[in-house]
Amino acid sequence: MDDVSNQDQAIELLQQLGLKEYEAKSFVALARRQRGTAKDISETSEVPRTRVYDAIRVLESKGLVETQHSNPQVFRAVSIDEAVNTLQSEYVERAESLRNALGGLEPTDEGESTETTHEVWSISGDQGITSRTRQLIEGATEELILVIGHESIFTEQLAEQLRSAQERDVNVFIGTVDEKLRTTIQDALPDTEVFVSGLDWLSRSPLPDDDTEISRLLLADREAILISSFTETRADGREHEQGVFGRGFDNGLVAITRRLMATGLLSMNDPETEET
Amino acid sequence: MDDVSNQDQAIELLQQLGLKEYEAKSFVALARRQRGTAKDISETSEVPRTRVYDAIRVLESKGLVETQHSNPQVFRAVSIDEAVNTLQSEYVERAESLRNALGGLEPTDEGESTETTHEVWSISGDQGITSRTRQLIEGATEELILVIGHESIFTEQLAEQLRSAQERDVNVFIGTVDEKLRTTIQDALPDTEVFVSGLDWLSRSPLPDDDTEISRLLLADREAILISSFTETRADGREHEQGVFGRGFDNGLVAITRRLMATGLLSMNDPETEET
DNA sequence: AAGTATTGTGATTAAATGAGTGAATAGCTG
DNA sequence: CAGCTATTCACTCATTTAATCACAATACTT
Numbered sequence: 001m002d003d004v005s006n007q008d009q010a011i012e013l014l015q016q017l018g019l020k021e022y023e024a025k026s027f028v029a030l031a032r033r034q035r036g037t038a039k040d041i042s043e044t045s046e047v048p049r050t051r052v053y054d055a056i057r058v059l060e061s062k063g064l065v066e067t068q069h070s071n072p073q074v075f076r077a078v079s080i081d082e083a084v085n086t087l088q089s090e091y092v093e094r095a096e097s098l099r100n101a102l103g104g105l106e107p108t109d110e111g112e113s114t115e116t117t118h119e120v121w122s123i124s125g126d127q128g129i130t131s132r133t134r135q136l137i138e139g140a141t142e143e144l145i146l147v148i149g150h151e152s153i154f155t156e157q158l159a160e161q162l163r164s165a166q167e168r169d170v171n172v173f174i175g176t177v178d179e180k181l182r183t184t185i186q187d188a189l190p191d192t193e194v195f196v197s198g199l200d201w202l203s204r205s206p207l208p209d210d211d212t213e214i215s216r217l218l219l220a221d222r223e224a225i226l227i228s229s230f231t232e233t234r235a236d237g238r239e240h241e242q243g244v245f246g247r248g249f250d251n252g253l254v255a256i257t258r259r260l261m262a263t264g265l266l267s268m269n270d271p272e273t274e275e276t
Numbered sequence: 277m278d279d280v281s282n283q284d285q286a287i288e289l290l291q292q293l294g295l296k297e298y299e300a301k302s303f304v305a306l307a308r309r310q311r312g313t314a315k316d317i318s319e320t321s322e323v324p325r326t327r328v329y330d331a332i333r334v335l336e337s338k339g340l341v342e343t344q345h346s347n348p349q350v351f352r353a354v355s356i357d358e359a360v361n362t363l364q365s366e367y368v369e370r371a372e373s374l375r376n377a378l379g380g381l382e383p384t385d386e387g388e389s390t391e392t393t394h395e396v397w398s399i400s401g402d403q404g405i406t407s408r409t410r411q412l413i414e415g416a417t418e419e420l421i422l423v424i425g426h427e428s429i430f431t432e433q434l435a436e437q438l439r440s441a442q443e444r445d446v447n448v449f450i451g452t453v454d455e456k457l458r459t460t461i462q463d464a465l466p467d468t469e470v471f472v473s474g475l476d477w478l479s480r481s482p483l484p485d486d487d488t489e490i491s492r493l494l495l496a497d498r499e500a501i502l503i504s505s506f507t508e509t510r511a512d513g514r515e516h517e518q519g520v521f522g523r524g525f526d527n528g529l530v531a532i533t534r535r536l537m538a539t540g541l542l543s544m545n546d547p548e549t550e551e552t
Numbered sequence: 553a554a555g556t557a558t559t560g561t562g563a564t565t566a567a568a569t570g571a572g573t574g575a576a577t578a579g580c581t582g
Numbered sequence: 583c584a585g586c587t588a589t590t591c592a593c594t595c596a597t598t599t600a601a602t603c604a605c606a607a608t609a610c611t612t
Binding site: 007010017062064092098120121125127128129 | 308358359378521
């Protein structure tokens with residue numbers, strides 16, 4: 001974790017938090033040298049000197065920088081904690097206002113009614129998928145079957161949710177792709193049945209050019225499922241999690257998954273039937 | 277609080293939270309009708325139909341919307357709480373990363389040393405000023421004299437900070453511009469001496485074209501001060517709080533303020549000397 | 553005191569991003 | 583297959599942001 005990458009990361013994060021490039025660079029430059037003139041900042045930040053003044057003014061109005069009106073002017077960054085708290089509370093406040101504004105919206109009466117079965121929704125992004133997973137776990141009343149295809153999926157939060165489901169008398173079964181992961185999870189959830197899924201194609205795709213990796217597979221009360229996978233195929237190289245989510249006992253996708261899951265469970269209890 | 281304004285506000289807030297205009301409008305449209313096609317969204321949101329798809333894709337990747345890949349596609353917004361939490365946690369996470377990145381910066385060794393007295397810093401914006409006020413109050417060991425020029429300044433948080441200072445045996449004096457405000461504050465802080473400042477020019481400027489209003493005036497341990505004011509003069513009409521902050525017993529600004537404050541206090545205890 | 557370097561402000565240009573529009577493609581319905 | 587709708591893609595226009603320049607104001611040097 002060298003300093004250069006830290007600096008660049010800080011600049012990037014500041015921009016994501018709403019600052020412009022010059023503002024972010026100026027702030028980082030100032031943050032690491034306590035105080036400085038426009039010239040100083042310009043030199044350590046690559047920001048044109050003549051633009052430092054604008055940037056600082058914005059930073060000042062956001063409460064991140066203080067100015068000494070001498071000649072030359074001297075600028076100073078507030079402490080890191082203060083800066084982060086300021087930025088953070090700004091967003092938390094906005095989020096709170098948003099909650100109110102959205103809550104106060106009167107719904108349009110149109111388009112409410114559609115049959116609630118046979119639906120398949122696609123979601124993407126780790127956030128949304130994790131959130132939907134939680135919802136399904138919390139909503140389950142009888143049974144949860146969860147297959148975890150990658151260790152990164154199994155977080156402490158997830159374990160917590162599963163424990164809480166068990167306390168509501170939901171039967172929880174957890175499948176994994178290999179023995180190593182199985183042990184890890186069994187340790188975290190001693191009261192749960194954790195098995196290595198008999199479904200070989202889960203871990204290694206039978207297709208040649210398939211760099212998709214199953215990341216989770218959840219069946220809740222045998223009537224709602226969620227399947228998600230990682231794909232490498234992205235322009236920027238980063239992995240992206242995509243998923244589908246289906247509900248309804250007679251939903252085709254749910255039905256198929258139910259079968260597959262049952263097979264995976266069976267094969268574990270009764271190896272002879274593996275090729276069913 | 278009618279619906280239209282709520283909707284506009286929600287759109288604006290979503291944009292401030294990083295969404296583009298189309299994304300914000302599409303989301304709000306979806307949020308109020310539970311589910312809908314691109315056409316539906318376009319109609320209730322003023323977003324060109326052909327661009328709804330882009331917007332939704334972004335929303336989906338942020339975990340705010342789910343897609344049903346039928347024809348036509350049907351989109352659905354996640355619950356309001358879920359959406360807000362998702363957005364909020366996104367920013368909280370970023371802020372946390374920022375804290376690490378900034379904390380890991382190695383300081384440049386230049387420009388550290390300057391004399392620590394005689395300094396006057398200017399700050400602007402409610403946030404920064406409130407934050408600096410808090411710092412001064414928390415750092416005081418002996419005495420705090422605070423004059424409050426506008427009721428909006430006196431928040432529960434501020435009262436809390438003052439109470440906590442008193443528990444550390446700091447002498448707290450609070451001045452106000454009129455009797456009404458005095459009563460309010462006295463009620464909130466029964467153990468504090470709250471007086472109406474004898475300084476007339478605080479409440480109404482002796483100058484003609486002066487629409488500046490003193491908002492707070494703080495003297496901490498007689499060696500650090502903070503003065504802030506509201507100015508109406510802004511292009512967009514909104515009020516803006518500006519302030520100065522000085523430290524050092526021999527700092528000229530601090531010295532003058534110390535005198536003024538003492539006068540204000542004196543005149544209260546001893547009305548005869550009011551015109552000193 | 554005059555000349556030179558430095559500092560701050562404003563105007564101007566160039567590049568990037570986002571909003572808005574229409575054409576082309578794909579898919580469905582009868 | 584014809585005619586419709588839904589979807590994607592590419593392009594223009596407007597706005598925003600980055601970058602450069604010219605100049606006025608201020609300090610510093612000799």
